[in-house]
Amino acid sequence: MGNKQTIFTDEQLDAYQDCTFFTRKEILRLHGRYHELAPHLVPMDYTEEPDVKLPLALIVNMPELKENPFRNRIVESFSEDGLGNLSFNDFVDMFSVLSEMAPRELKAIYAFKIYDFNVDNYICKEDLEKTLNKLTREELTAEEVNLVCEKSIEEADLDGDNKLSFADFENMIARAPDFLSTFHIRI
Amino acid sequence: MDFRGSYAEGSAAGDYGYQGAPESLRLRQRLSAVPDQSSPQFNWNPDHTSENEEGSSDRQNLKELPLPMELKKAIRQVQQMKVPVVSGWQSWRRSKSKTLKRFREEAGGILAYVALWRRNLQKIGGHFGGGVQSYFLFLRFLVVLNFFSFLLIASFVLVPSIIFHSRSSGNNSNINISAGQEVCTYYEPNPQGLVDFYTYFIDLLTGTGFMEYSYLFYGYYNNTEGITNDFSYNIPLAYLLTAAFYSIFCLICIVIRMGSVIRVTVKTGGRTVGGYSMLVFTGWDYGLQGDRATKLKQNNIRYKLQVDLEEERIKLKAASLTLGQTVGLYSLRAFLNLIVLGLIIGAFICIFLATQFSQTNRETDFLSLVVQYLPSIVITLANFVVPFLCDQIALLEKHAPSTTIILALLRAVFLRLASLGVLLITLWSQITCSTEDGGTCLPCGYNHTLYQCWETRVGQEMYKLAMFDFLTVIAVMILVEFPRRMVVDSCSWKLVKFVGRQEFVVPQNVLGLVYGQTVVWIGALFCPLLPVINTVKFIIIFYCKKMTLFYNCQPANRTFRSTSSNFFFLLVLLFGWILAAFTLIYSVAAIHPSMSCGPFRSLTMMWSVVPNSFHSLSSSTQDFLHYIGSQAFSIPLFVLSCVVLSYMAALASVYGQSVSLLKAQLKLEGRDKQFLVKQIEELSLASRKRQDC
Numbered sequence: 001m002g003n004k005q006t007i008f009t010d011e012q013l014d015a016y017q018d019c020t021f022f023t024r025k026e027i028l029r030l031h032g033r034y035h036e037l038a039p040h041l042v043p044m045d046y047t048e049e050p051d052v053k054l055p056l057a058l059i060v061n062m063p064e065l066k067e068n069p070f071r072n073r074i075v076e077s078f079s080e081d082g083l084g085n086l087s088f089n090d091f092v093d094m095f096s097v098l099s100e101m102a103p104r105e106l107k108a109i110y111a112f113k114i115y116d117f118n119v120d121n122y123i124c125k126e127d128l129e130k131t132l133n134k135l136t137r138e139e140l141t142a143e144e145v146n147l148v149c150e151k152s153i154e155e156a157d158l159d160g161d162n163k164l165s166f167a168d169f170e171n172m173i174a175r176a177p178d179f180l181s182t183f184h185i186r187i
Numbered sequence: 188m189d190f191r192g193s194y195a196e197g198s199a200a201g202d203y204g205y206q207g208a209p210e211s212l213r214l215r216q217r218l219s220a221v222p223d224q225s226s227p228q229f230n231w232n233p234d235h236t237s238e239n240e241e242g243s244s245d246r247q248n249l250k251e252l253p254l255p256m257e258l259k260k261a262i263r264q265v266q267q268m269k270v271p272v273v274s275g276w277q278s279w280r281r282s283k284s285k286t287l288k289r290f291r292e293e294a295g296g297i298l299a300y301v302a303l304w305r306r307n308l309q310k311i312g313g314h315f316g317g318g319v320q321s322y323f324l325f326l327r328f329l330v331v332l333n334f335f336s337f338l339l340i341a342s343f344v345l346v347p348s349i350i351f352h353s354r355s356s357g358n359n360s361n362i363n364i365s366a367g368q369e370v371c372t373y374y375e376p377n378p379q380g381l382v383d384f385y386t387y388f389i390d391l392l393t394g395t396g397f398m399e400y401s402y403l404f405y406g407y408y409n410n411t412e413g414i415t416n417d418f419s420y421n422i423p424l425a426y427l428l429t430a431a432f433y434s435i436f437c438l439i440c441i442v443i444r445m446g447s448v449i450r451v452t453v454k455t456g457g458r459t460v461g462g463y464s465m466l467v468f469t470g471w472d473y474g475l476q477g478d479r480a481t482k483l484k485q486n487n488i489r490y491k492l493q494v495d496l497e498e499e500r501i502k503l504k505a506a507s508l509t510l511g512q513t514v515g516l517y518s519l520r521a522f523l524n525l526i527v528l529g530l531i532i533g534a535f536i537c538i539f540l541a542t543q544f545s546q547t548n549r550e551t552d553f554l555s556l557v558v559q560y561l562p563s564i565v566i567t568l569a570n571f572v573v574p575f576l577c578d579q580i581a582l583l584e585k586h587a588p589s590t591t592i593i594l595a596l597l598r599a600v601f602l603r604l605a606s607l608g609v610l611l612i613t614l615w616s617q618i619t620c621s622t623e624d625g626g627t628c629l630p631c632g633y634n635h636t637l638y639q640c641w642e643t644r645v646g647q648e649m650y651k652l653a654m655f656d657f658l659t660v661i662a663v664m665i666l667v668e669f670p671r672r673m674v675v676d677s678c679s680w681k682l683v684k685f686v687g688r689q690e691f692v693v694p695q696n697v698l699g700l701v702y703g704q705t706v707v708w709i710g711a712l713f714c715p716l717l718p719v720i721n722t723v724k725f726i727i728i729f730y731c732k733k734m735t736l737f738y739n740c741q742p743a744n745r746t747f748r749s750t751s752s753n754f755f756f757l758l759v760l761l762f763g764w765i766l767a768a769f770t771l772i773y774s775v776a777a778i779h780p781s782m783s784c785g786p787f788r789s790l791t792m793m794w795s796v797v798p799n800s801f802h803s804l805s806s807s808t809q810d811f812l813h814y815i816g817s818q819a820f821s822i823p824l825f826v827l828s829c830v831v832l833s834y835m836a837a838l839a840s841v842y843g844q845s846v847s848l849l850k851a852q853l854k855l856e857g858r859d860k861q862f863l864v865k866q867i868e869e870l871s872l873a874s875r876k877r878q879d880c
Contacts, residue, residue, distance in 0.1 A: 019249055019259040023292050067481040068473060080255060089256030096250075098473065109253045115468065128467065135471060136489040137482070148492055152464040158850070159857020169468070171853070176469040185473050186309060 007031055009047050020096035027092065033187065034091050037062065046088065056084030059091075064185050069134035070114055077113040098185040107183045108173045112166050123164040125149050303327055307733060314480045315691070315736065318752065322693045322700075323729065325756050329704055330725045332440055336433050336711070337719040343429045344715055347420050348408055371631035374406070374639045374783030392654060393559045394647040394714075403650075405713045406643040406784035423786035423796045427775070430712045434771060437708065438764060445757045462495055498587045516585065523580050530576055531602055534569035535609045541565040542613040546637065546644075562648070563655035566606050570702075574599045574695075596694050600759050603702050604766055610652075611709065611770055614645060619778060632779030632791070640784040642713045645774075649710025649717065656703050657724045664735050672739040691740040696732070697756050700725075705763035709770050 005028060008016070016027045035042045037058050043050055056075050065071040075084040078094040086094070096102065097110050113119075117127045128149040132140070140148070156164055156172040164172075173179050249263055304327060312320035377400060390396030400407055410423050470488050475481055508516070545561040557564075577598050581591050618641045620628035628634055638644050668689050675688050707721045776794050780787035787793045801809065814820055 015260050015263060018263055019256060021250055023296055025296070063476055067476065067478055069481070069485075070471070070473075093256050097253075103251055106251050106253055111468065132467060135467065135485065136492070137485045139485075139489055140492065144492070144496060147496060148463055148467070152467050155462075156464040158853050159860060160854075161857070161861065167853070171850075172464050172468065176465045178465075179469045182469055182472045182474075 007044060007046050012046070012049075016092065020092055021099050021101040022092070022096060030092055030095060030187065031088065033062070034088055042088075051087070053085040053087045054091075059084065059086055064187055069137075073114045073117065077110055082119070095185065095187050098183065100180075100184050100186075104173065104180055105170070107180070108170045109166070111173070111179075111183055112169045115169075121166070123169065125153065125163070128152060303331070304729070311733065311736065312474060314475070314477055318693055319691055319736065321753055321756070322696055323733070325697060325753075326700060326725060326729055326732075328440075328444065329700060330722055330729070332437060333704075333707065333718045333722040333725065336437065337716075337722060339433055339436065340429055340711070340715050340718060343425050344408070344422070345402060347422060347425065348402065351409070351420075351422065371635050371782040374781075389556055392556065392651075394650040399643060399647070403714060403716050404643040404646045405715070405786075406640045406781075408715075408786045410786040410788055421796075421800055423790075424800050426715075426786050427793060427796055430771065433711060433718075434708070434764075434768060438761075438768075441757055441761055441764065445754065445761070448753045448757065463492075466491060466495070494588050498589065501585075501587050520584050523584055527577050527580060527598065530573050531598075531605070534573050534602065534606065537569065538562060538565050538606055538609045539613050542610055543617065546614070546617055560651060560655055562610055563652050566610065566652070567655065567659055569606055570599075570603055573602055596755075599695065599698055600701075600762070603698055604705065604762055607702070607705060607709070608766060610648075614648065615773070615778070618645075631782055633781065638781070640781045641778075642774075642781060642785055646710055646713030646717075649706050650714055650720075652706045653703060653710070653717065653721065653724065656699070656706070657728070660699070660728055661731065664731055668735050668739040689735075689740045691736055693752070698759070701756070701759050701763050704760065705767055708764060708767035712771055712774065 007028060008031075013024050013027060016022065017024060020027070022030065031046065034054070035044065038054055041054065042052055056072065056079075059075050060066065060071040065074065068074065072084065074094070075086060076082055078090050078097075079085050080087075080090065097106055112123070115127060115131050116123055117130050118124070129145055132145055132148060153162060153164065156168050158168050158171060159165065249259055249266075252259055252262070254262075304323075308320060308323055308327070311323055377397075386396060390398050394403065398404075402408075408422065408426060466488065470491070472484060475484055541561045541564075545558055548555070548558050574595065578595055581595060584591070584594075586594065618633050618638060620634050633641055671689055675683055703721065703724070707717050710717045774793070776792060778793075779791055780793050782788050787796065790796060790799075801812070804812075
């Protein structure tokens with residue numbers, strides 16, 4: 001099945017298969033999805049490794065991401081420039097980490113980046129407030145938001161600096177049995 | 188600063204699982220003076236860990252690196268260029284493992300494609316979340332279990348019976364009847380004379396008439412020992428052993444599935460401490476699609492947070508009660524529990540009376556359909572009314588919301604399984620004449636006036652229970668859920684909008700499934716085709732529930748967490764299995780089989796077919812089995828399992844202790860770090876001042 005396609009060379013497909021959790025078929029399907037986001041921008045022939053990046057606005061229109069409250073942060077976390085412009089490599093990377101075979105540690109790293117809104121490598125109270133507002137569509141009262149943020153930091157912060165470092169976050173994720181199944185997008 | 192590039196920075200005290208020193212690869216960034224302790228570090232030189240390992244671990248490490256794709260490809264190229272000097276044997280092994288890995292990936296892809304209802308489950312999970320999806324996963328597990336059980340029964344009991352019936356080459360061994368026992372061998376299942384045509388319809392629903400003397404029920408099977416030239420097949424033995432293996436097979440499936448679920452819980456420490464942070468960071472289901480599902484999930488999370496805050500408030504209030512108020516509250520709860528117990532016992536008495544009445548009145552006109560179904564009707568009504576009343580009572584008990592949910596569920600489970608138990612006890616007491624003075628049981632050992640073939644009657648009861656359960660599900664869907672949704676959508680009264688659409692409450696639906704499966708397990712000995720009937724029934728229920736889910740329901744606001752609930756469902760299923768196992772053991776070992784029908788008609792006890800055929804085995808097998816059953820084998824086995832068990836328990840406690848030790852250590856190190864950072868700042872401040880002076 002893979003012998004007749006001309007989108008990637010066999011060597012490229014091998015590389016993708018080794019670097020992500022996808023099979024050859026799935027990578028070709030992903031290329032199809034990437035292509036249909038912007039058919040005039042994305043070439044069908046990737047054997048020469050063209051340097052094509054799709055902007056954030058196009059990526060977040062995918063049905064898998066359209067209603068996700070964190071869609072902007074997800075795409076920004078996987079882009080190289082931090083502004084949400086994804087090349088095909090970044091695109092595949094994103095869905096590989098969000099697939100069901102990615103291990104917990106890898107997902108925790110990227111989840112931390114998604115929830116870190118001001119990109120300072122700590123989840124501080126403002127980041128938590130923004131996360132909470134996105135989660136509840138801003139329907140909690142200010143006092144409730146404040147209470148929940150304080151309690152969350154109190155529960156997860158181990159080194160006592162009133163913000164969550166990656167170690168605190170990973171420690172808390174390790175105790176959450178649901179994490180692997182909820183941090184998962186099927187494509 | 189490119190935050191991806193922060194990965195490239197090594198730090199002297201990189202102590203979060205990975206170490207870093209990015210010498211050999213490109214993309215180094217200049218960073219701020221203070222090394223960034225909080226960014227994740229990783230091992231840039233994977234060949235440290237994989238020097239002596241297979242190439243597959245290299246590939247695994249590569250997939251798990253949190254780097255952009257270009258970097259991963261670069262690392263891969265570097266790895267491939269380092270061709271290790273290996274012998275021919277090792278290189279052959281490596282290439283074989285590579286092909287094996289590719290093959291496994293392809294096989295996994297095909298299996299996932301073939302898996303039953305994969306697309307449907309994906310769609311359900313996407314729109315309604317993990318909790319509702321777990322119900323359908325549980326249903327799929329039961330369908331597969333029932334189907335494989337049917338294959339087991341068909342291949343060992345059904346097919347040989349069909350062959351021997353058609354060839355009639357078996358010897359129907361005559362039973363030895365003593366003087367007063369001729370009346371026991373009378374069995375006439377087919378109706379005499381002309382029958383009205385509607386009796387066929389009634390027979391279909393109750394398993395009597397033309398359906399009674401068929402492969403469906405126990406009574407049709409003969410105690411033939413089919414003997415051809417060099418092959419003999421003992422049907423009674425096959426029947427009994429198949430039933431035993433079927434039970435054990437189901438038990439093993441349940442335990443294996445429980446094991447995989449519990450492994451996740453144990454790995455994560457089990458406790459649900461840290462509710463708020465976990466809810467905020469892991470509460471969102473990234474797989475949800477669609478505007479409606481997203482809004483519902485957001486409402487759900489908001490509801491959960493509000494409930495958690497409410498629980499805190501209640502706990503604070505409860506802790507601040509005076510002694511008098513506490514005593515009053517507990518005595519109120521004890522009183523309410525007594526009322527609940529009284530309700531449950533009342534339900535049991537109703538079931539007992541209904542079963543007695545239904546068993547002693549058997550005509551064949553239309554009203555008798557209601558009489559025949561009376562136990563099923565009473566059980567279903569009881570399981571609807573009593574939990575509803577208990578819910579109202581629970582409002583007075585003033586527990587925290589999570590406790591209320593768990594209590595309601597426990598009560599519902601107890602009611603379901605115990606009502607089945609009461610039905611069975613009633614049946615058994617009638618069969619063995621323990622409600623009368625035993626006069627009718629003397630000639631045959633069982634109540635032959637009421638039951639010419641008691642096993643078939645028990646099978647028919649189970650068949651009726653299963654049918655009624657199925658009819659109830661369909662009827663509720665058609666008569667309650669569809670109209671409710673039509674009324675809610677078209678009517679704009681405030682009251683109607685308040686009541687709203689039907690909620691898909693997962694635990695109650697799962698209890699229904701467990702009830703149905705328990706009925707099948709109990710009835711499988713007496714009605715061998717019941718597993719296949721159940722397979723078809725569950726498949727139809729899957730599609731019906733899916734349809735009602737998408738058209739009529741909204742997800743419940745009060746949801747269970749899907750992992751803990753999976754374990755709970757399997758635990759309840761296990762209780763059902765235990766009930767069925769008790770029933771089977773009692774029927775096989777304690778009651779006299781019918782003399783007029785079935786494969787065990789010549790024996791005083793069903794189990795005795797096993798010792799009887801024991802002697803036909805070869806002497807070495809007999810000696811081996813004797814040895815396994817003797818004390819010389821079982822006592823050392825018991826001692827060994829005790830040792831293994833205590834080892835596992837000790838291991839588990841050691842893990843728990845090391846987890847808490849490590850947590851304490853983390854806290855201490857954090858504080859040390861802060862102290863050192865403060866010291867560094869003070870020192871640098873002091874040295875800067877000295878420089879200025």
